[in-house]
């Protein structure tokens with residue numbers, strides 16, 4: 001058993017799908033002295049990170065930065081656009097979609113939580129036709145918002161957001177489109193404006209390679225217009241004061257100054273490489289990891305090859321092997337943290353994160369930890385996932 005002052009040698013393999021490993025460049029930036037958030041230098045930093053985040057969300061419209069975890073930004077999206085008792089259509093892709101639904105219920109919204117039956121919905125992306133069908137039946141336009149998760153971190157499935165937008169438009173429905181891309185942003189292709197999203201919610205500790213502690217709402221003009229009439233109570237989360245003060249790079253209350261230093265550095269890294277390269281890098285890692293999983297003869301949680309997540313891979317453990325027992329073994333023997341199965345799939349799968357500050361060798365080592373753990377657990381593997389991933393990465397050089 002490790003105590004906090006008996007740090008193991010070498011580096012810990014933090015391979016959960018968020019918080020993700022933080023690059024040293026970002027950690028160094030965060031360690032700089034805190035400055036006056038009302039002073040002259042702060043406005044420059046504020047304007048820079050707000051502009052950089054617009055580029056990353058691919059939007060020309062305001063982005064809000066909260067000193068909060070992603071859950072806060074979920075709440076912010078709802079309280080700024082909706083009124084008590086409003087009807088909201090939410091889609092069950094997995095555990096995070098379920099948590100967002102619970103949060104909406106606590107805010108006294110009337111949610112309708114639709115999806116494919118049973119576990120099926122947790123193995124595929126959003127079925128846009130189900131959303132279109134439900135919206136067409138809502139001739140009185142009682143549904144005020146459609147809420148979907150872009151990258152379902154509990155399963156490793158990325159949904160087609162443009163298809164959801166088309167479903168809403170084809171039904172001729174005025175509902176707002178609210179999208180959780182907390183774990184997708186800056187890893188998986190995401191286009192707030194082009195896809196016609198009204199509010200995108202994101203967070204710092206996944207694709208943005210920062211520690212936990214800041215989160216985002218990207219807005220549309222339609223969302224801002226809705227916020228003028230939305231009656232759910234809000235103070236800390238209110239967009240109006242934020243939008244007003246952000247124009248000069250300042251915030252209505254104390255922002256997470258040091259995390260914003262880190263954000264500025266992380267944006268430089270992401271935008272310096274270019275969004276297209278960052279997306280391609282994650283797709284390639286995901287392919288390599290899936291190649292390894294296939295060589296073990298194991299199934300991925302995602303059953304639709306078109307929507308495998310570039311951020312993480314959910315791996316189903318063989319019947320009779322509790323995935324959490326396996327994870328604990330791998331952690332204690334090899335100092336590698338893997339994501340647990342959440343909600344409906346607890347014990348049946350584990351998750352390998354391949355996001356943020358990663359590389360081929362990190363992922364090969366992670367697969368090695370899994371492979372050793374599976375063998376120690378008595379699983380007869382038909383082949384080596386490590387070897388398969390090495391071959392994949394060697395044969396498919398990273399785009400430059």
Ligand SMILES: *Cc1c(COP(=O)(O)O)cnc(C)c1O
Nearest residue numbers: 069070071096151153182183203
């Ligand atoms: C991590 C995550 C959340 C929750 O964010 P917190 O920062 O833990 O509050 C919500 N949705 C998705 C898809 C996530 O990956």
